[in-house]
Amino acid sequence: MIKTQVCVLGAGPSGVTASIYLKRGNIDFVLIDHGPLGGKAGLTAEIDNYPPFKSISGPDFAFKLFEMLEHNNIEVKYEDIISVEKDGSDFKVVTSLEEYSCKAVYFSLGTTDLRLNLPRENELYHRGISSCAVCDGNLFRGQTMAIVGGGNSALEEALYLSSITNKVYLIHRRNEFRGNAQYVDMVKNNDKIEILTPYIIKSLHGDSSLEGLTLLNVETNEEKYLEVKALFEYVGAKPNTECIKFDDVKDDKGYIIVNIDMSTKVKGFFAGGDVTNKKLRQIAVAIGDGANASDSIISYLRDLR
Numbered sequence: 001m002i003k004t005q006v007c008v009l010g011a012g013p014s015g016v017t018a019s020i021y022l023k024r025g026n027i028d029f030v031l032i033d034h035g036p037l038g039g040k041a042g043l044t045a046e047i048d049n050y051p052p053f054k055s056i057s058g059p060d061f062a063f064k065l066f067e068m069l070e071h072n073n074i075e076v077k078y079e080d081i082i083s084v085e086k087d088g089s090d091f092k093v094v095t096s097l098e099e100y101s102c103k104a105v106y107f108s109l110g111t112t113d114l115r116l117n118l119p120r121e122n123e124l125y126h127r128g129i130s131s132c133a134v135c136d137g138n139l140f141r142g143q144t145m146a147i148v149g150g151g152n153s154a155l156e157e158a159l160y161l162s163s164i165t166n167k168v169y170l171i172h173r174r175n176e177f178r179g180n181a182q183y184v185d186m187v188k189n190n191d192k193i194e195i196l197t198p199y200i201i202k203s204l205h206g207d208s209s210l211e212g213l214t215l216l217n218v219e220t221n222e223e224k225y226l227e228v229k230a231l232f233e234y235v236g237a238k239p240n241t242e243c244i245k246f247d248d249v250k251d252d253k254g255y256i257i258v259n260i261d262m263s264t265k266v267k268g269f270f271a272g273g274d275v276t277n278k279k280l281r282q283i284a285v286a287i288g289d290g291a292n293a294s295d296s297i298i299s300y301l302r303d304l305r
């Protein structure tokens with residue numbers, strides 16, 4: 001069992017920020033992530049709302065986070081976090097390789113993308129179906145692709161795909177998009193993107209890889225067949241909180257309920273970023289949470305003495 005003052009769980013924007021502040025506060029901590037570093041931010045094509053970058057690609061942003069860790073001599077433990085348990089007033093974190101005992105936890109494991117749960121989806125996953133346009137879009141460069149979803153991620157990634165091919169279908173089950181107005185306008189004014197609403201995907205076609213989709217119009221019940229080589233799913237996410245083995249910190253959807261200082265009902269357990277019950281899940285918020293939490297953790301440890 002490795003003893004440390006703080007376990008920082010997750011090296012996305014939030015966990016990296018918390019780690020930098022803890023390091024500068026001379027706190028003994030470990031930062032654990034199963035990789036890839038940079039979290040979800042690394043999976044987007046273009047980030048153009050995080051100052052001071054006018055625009056930066058997701059992979060470049062993730063690399064800059066990694067450089068910040070190196071610059072601050074912060075080592076990452078590349079391990080899978082399996083459970084986080086209470087151990088008296090301390091915490092026990094069990095990973096695929098080690099057990100850690102710590103006085104405080106910063107929990108920033110983010111979210112996992114939801115899937116459509118259609119027949120044959122698992123079979124065709126990575127054979128035309130993906131949750132990451134920036135990772136896999138290039139494999140289908142120049143071919144017809146589809147995106148399903150109605151939030152910012154779906155809109156942004158549809159715009160990205162339109163830069164590498166001439167035909168992108170954007171499928172959404174409602175007539176209105178949830179994403180911000182600027183992206184909605186950009187998508188509507190892009191002649192490479194065809195918006196299909198209110199449609200759901202009824203079935204997936206293809207033998208060894210995706211070849212087409214049958215859509216169902218939820219208002220008229222009309223069916224439509226689309227020939228596509230790739231489908232990117234952006235249909236929501238669930239918080240990565242199953243590994244937490246104590247009560248009182250989650251809401252009914254599994255997101256962690258935090259106070260204004262990022263503390264929770266459980267003393268010593270702090271959380272931030274996408275995994276918490278907030279309205280806006282974005283890099284600026286995740287980074288702010290990490291800074292805020294580390295300051296609270298430093299005060300918490302001081303009060304324990």
Ligand SMILES: Cc1cc2nc3c(=O)[nH]c(=O)nc-3n(C[C@H](O)[C@H](O)[C@H](O)COP(=O)(O)OP(=O)(O)OC[C@H]3O[C@@H](n4cnc5c(N)ncnc54)[C@H](O)[C@@H]3O)c2cc1C
Pocket residue numbers: 009010011012013014015032033034035036037038039040041042043044045046047048049050079080081082108109110111153156157240272273274275281282283284286
């Ligand atoms: C397609 C897409 C486009 C986006 N575009 C933008 C944008 O333009 N601007 C913007 O501000 N935001 C954007 N976002 C949102 C942004 O990426 C997130 O808000 C941000 O990454 C949240 O940071 P986080 O640190 O809370 O969590 P995450 O970035 O999700 O990081 C969580 C970390 O925890 C690790 N982890 C999870 N489970 C385990 C485990 N069991 N064991 C070990 N490690 C684990 C993961 O590897 C990951 O590194 C986008 C998101 C997506 C999906």
